[in-house]
Amino acid sequence: MLINKELLEEIKQWRKLIHSQPELGFNELKTSAFIIQKLESFGIDVHKGLGGTGVVGTLKNGEGPTIGLRADIDALPIEEKNNIEHKSTHANCMHACGHDGHTSIMLGVAKYLSENKNFSGTVHFIFQPAEEVLGGAKKMIDDGLFEKFPMDEVYGLHNWPGLTLGEIAVNNGPMMASFDTFEITLTGKGTHAAMPHLGADPIAAGAALITNIQSIISRRISPLKPGVISVTQMNSGDTTNVIPDHAILKGTVRSFDMDVRQSMQDMLTEMVTTLPPLYGVTGKIDYHIRYPVTTNNHDAYQAIKDAAVRALGADKVNTAVEPSMASEDFSFMSQKVKGAYFWLGVDGQAPSKPLHNARYDFNDNAIEVGVKVWVSLVESQLST
Known part of the structure; x- marks a missing residue:
C-alpha cells in the first residue's frame, strides 16, 4: 500500500498546527472547527457537537458493514518545555499525549479513503473530546453515538513510547487497566x-x-x-x-x-x-x-492483527505485550460495540519522551504507519 508523499506532508502540517493550538477537554473548539473544515473539504458528511465538542464524519461507499475509527482530540494542562517551531501557544496547555498525532492520522485516513474507495460499506470517523480523565467517550455514547451512528465494530489507537517506530502492539484481551x-x-x-x-x-x-x-x-x-x-x-x-x-x-x-x-x-x-x-x-x-478495563474482543483483535500484518509485515506486529496500568476511555465504546485498541510505536533512533511529559512531541514518522494500518483495516473489514 502506497501513501503518497504529498498526503503525508499535509498530515504532518496538520499535526503541527493542532499541536500549536492545544485545548483541554470539552473546550476543543478550534480543534473541532479544524476537523469539521477538513472533513467537509473531503466531501464527508459531518455531524457536529456530539458529546459537546465531538465530531463524527461519515463516509459511505455502497452496501456493506459499518465500522467506527476513533481518535481523541484533547490536550493536557501542562506547560510545554520544548523549543520547537510548533510549540504550544497556549499557556499551561500542551499535546503531551499525542492526541494531535491521532487526530491528524485519522484526518489523513479520511482523505485517503474519500479519494480511494476500495471498500464497500460505511466508515464513521469518531473525533472524541475529553479523553483525559473527563470521560468524553461516555459523553458521546450518552449523547447517542451508537444510536445515531450504528456500527458493527469500533477501533482505536494510541501512540506508545517504548515501542519501536514501524511496529504496532495488540493483545487478544486486556490492553489498559480500569x-x-x-x-x-x-x-x-x-x-x-x-x-x-x-x-x-x-x-x-x-x-x-x-x-x-x-x-x-x-x-x-x-x-x-x-x-x-x-x-x-x-x-x-x-x-x-x-x-x-x-x-x-x-x-x-x-x-x-x-x-x-x-x-x-x-x-x-x-x-x-x-x-x-x-x-x-x-x-x-x-x-x-x-x-472500565480496555479489553480487546477476539474477532476485532484478529482483524487489527491481520490488517497490520498485511500493511507492515508479520515481524512488525506484537501480539503478547504487557498491558498497561494506565487507562483509556475507549473502553466505554468497546463495552457497547465489538472493538479493539492497539498501540502505535514511536521510538526512533532515540527513545520518545514519556507520555504526559512536558518535553513530549509526537513522532511524525509514525504517521505513515498509522495511516497504513487504518486503511488496511477498513479495506479488509469492508472488502468489496
Whole structure:
C-alpha cells in the first residue's frame, strides 16, 4: 500500500498546527472547527457537537458493514518545555499525549479513503473530546453515538513510547487497566499538638490507613491477578502546633479484571470503616467508578492483527505485550460495540519522551504507519 508523499506532508502540517493550538477537554473548539473544515473539504458528511465538542464524519461507499475509527482530540494542562517551531501557544496547555498525532492520522485516513474507495460499506470517523480523565467517550455514547451512528465494530489507537517506530502492539484481551478514584475523609478531634491525648488524631489514622491499604494488593488479592491502589494526596492541618479535626486522602485504583476491581473497592471501603476507629477517628469513603478495563474482543483483535500484518509485515506486529496500568476511555465504546485498541510505536533512533511529559512531541514518522494500518483495516473489514 502506497501513501503518497504529498498526503503525508499535509498530515504532518496538520499535526503541527493542532499541536500549536492545544485545548483541554470539552473546550476543543478550534480543534473541532479544524476537523469539521477538513472533513467537509473531503466531501464527508459531518455531524457536529456530539458529546459537546465531538465530531463524527461519515463516509459511505455502497452496501456493506459499518465500522467506527476513533481518535481523541484533547490536550493536557501542562506547560510545554520544548523549543520547537510548533510549540504550544497556549499557556499551561500542551499535546503531551499525542492526541494531535491521532487526530491528524485519522484526518489523513479520511482523505485517503474519500479519494480511494476500495471498500464497500460505511466508515464513521469518531473525533472524541475529553479523553483525559473527563470521560468524553461516555459523553458521546450518552449523547447517542451508537444510536445515531450504528456500527458493527469500533477501533482505536494510541501512540506508545517504548515501542519501536514501524511496529504496532495488540493483545487478544486486556490492553489498559480500569480506572477508579477515591476520596477518604477522616474526622477526629482537634487539640493542641503538645497534648495529643486530649484529641483524636486524623493524621495518625491516615498514616496507618495508607500503610495498611498496601496489604490489600500484597495479601488479599491473588498475585496472578494484578491490581494497584495508590494514595496520591494527603491534606490536613494549617499550622505546626495544632492537631486538626480532619484529614483527606485521595487516590486511584486500577486492575485488568472486573472481579478484582470490585474486590479492591469492597476491601478499601471495609478498611476505611474499621481501621480509623482504633484511633478514635471515623472514616468515610467516596468511591468513584471511572473507566472500565480496555479489553480487546477476539474477532476485532484478529482483524487489527491481520490488517497490520498485511500493511507492515508479520515481524512488525506484537501480539503478547504487557498491558498497561494506565487507562483509556475507549473502553466505554468497546463495552457497547465489538472493538479493539492497539498501540502505535514511536521510538526512533532515540527513545520518545514519556507520555504526559512536558518535553513530549509526537513522532511524525509514525504517521505513515498509522495511516497504513487504518486503511488496511477498513479495506479488509469492508472488502468489496
